Amino acid sequence: MIVSVVPSQAQEEHAAMSAAMSGATPGQFAPEPVDIPVIELVHPMPGFPSERRYTLVKLDDDGTLCALRSLEREDLEFVVVPPLTFYPAYAPEIGDDVVADLGVEQAADVLVLLIVHAGADLASTTVNLRAPLLVNLATRRAAQVLLDDPDLPVAAPLVA
Amino acid sequence: MLVLSRRVGESVVVGDDVTITVLEVRGDVVRVGIDAPRSVRVHRAELLAELASSNQESASPARDAVASLAQALRERS
Numbered sequence: 001m002i003v004s005v006v007p008s009q010a011q012e013e014h015a016a017m018s019a020a021m022s023g024a025t026p027g028q029f030a031p032e033p034v035d036i037p038v039i040e041l042v043h044p045m046p047g048f049p050s051e052r053r054y055t056l057v058k059l060d061d062d063g064t065l066c067a068l069r070s071l072e073r074e075d076l077e078f079v080v081v082p083p084l085t086f087y088p089a090y091a092p093e094i095g096d097d098v099v100a101d102l103g104v105e106q107a108a109d110v111l112v113l114l115i116v117h118a119g120a121d122l123a124s125t126t127v128n129l130r131a132p133l134l135v136n137l138a139t140r141r142a143a144q145v146l147l148d149d150p151d152l153p154v155a156a157p158l159v160a
Numbered sequence: 161m162l163v164l165s166r167r168v169g170e171s172v173v174v175g176d177d178v179t180i181t182v183l184e185v186r187g188d189v190v191r192v193g194i195d196a197p198r199s200v201r202v203h204r205a206e207l208l209a210e211l212a213s214s215n216q217e218s219a220s221p222a223r224d225a226v227a228s229l230a231q232a233l234r235e236r237s
Binding site: 043045046047048059060064065067075076077078079095096097100101115116117118119120121122125128130131144146154155159 | 198199201203207208210211212213214215216217218219220221222225226228229230232233234236237
């Protein structure tokens with residue numbers, strides 16, 4: 001299933017949703033980042049097993065750069081970006097388990113964010129395409145989802 | 161750690177609904193099949209370790225690194 005891409009449609013079954021999503025145009029219906037006071041991770045991020053509650057804060061007006069800040073550990077934050085500006089064709093496929101975990105009812109609710117590894121300069125800054133953070137804006141439940149596609153790198157250049 | 165010996169075609173059952181079956185042994189490669197409900201996430205350990213270290217390296221970047229990244233992106237657009 002392709003989450004970032006589909007117009008809202010009433011779908012009763014996840015299976016029906018998966019089928020409806022597979023032909024859509026990447027990026028077209030992806031929601032843009034907004035400030036979210038509390039995001040609950042349904043599974044903690046690998047490497048940070050104790051932190052589950054975060055807040056999302058836009059670092060610029062258009063939401064290209066955002067901060068995902070822990071509400072439980074003051075010094076913990078991640079820089080995240082929506083993929084559209086940098087990887088317009090990026091369309092992660094997620095399974096029914098993730099759909100169920102996040103309580104996704106329509107793909108248009110799912111905000112896709114890439115975790116940024118800030119390098120010394122723009123050229124050495126990378127994003128994780130293999131494990132995006134998916135936020136269901138309707139439930140504010142989120143997870144970093146490890147995708148099955150082995151061709152997606154954990155460290156891809158932010159800008160080519 | 162529980163250690164069990166199994167032959168090809170034999171299985172172990174974990175909990176109520178996870179079954180791991182040895183499918184093939186060839187040299188130092190063992191192929192296993194994992195039958196689990198979709199709610200049980202199954203990943204190669206080294207991939208999870210790579211993800212954990214990537215997250216740890218990405219976490220809490222220096223303030224000036226974030227500022228210069230924001231600046232570079234503004235100049236680019």
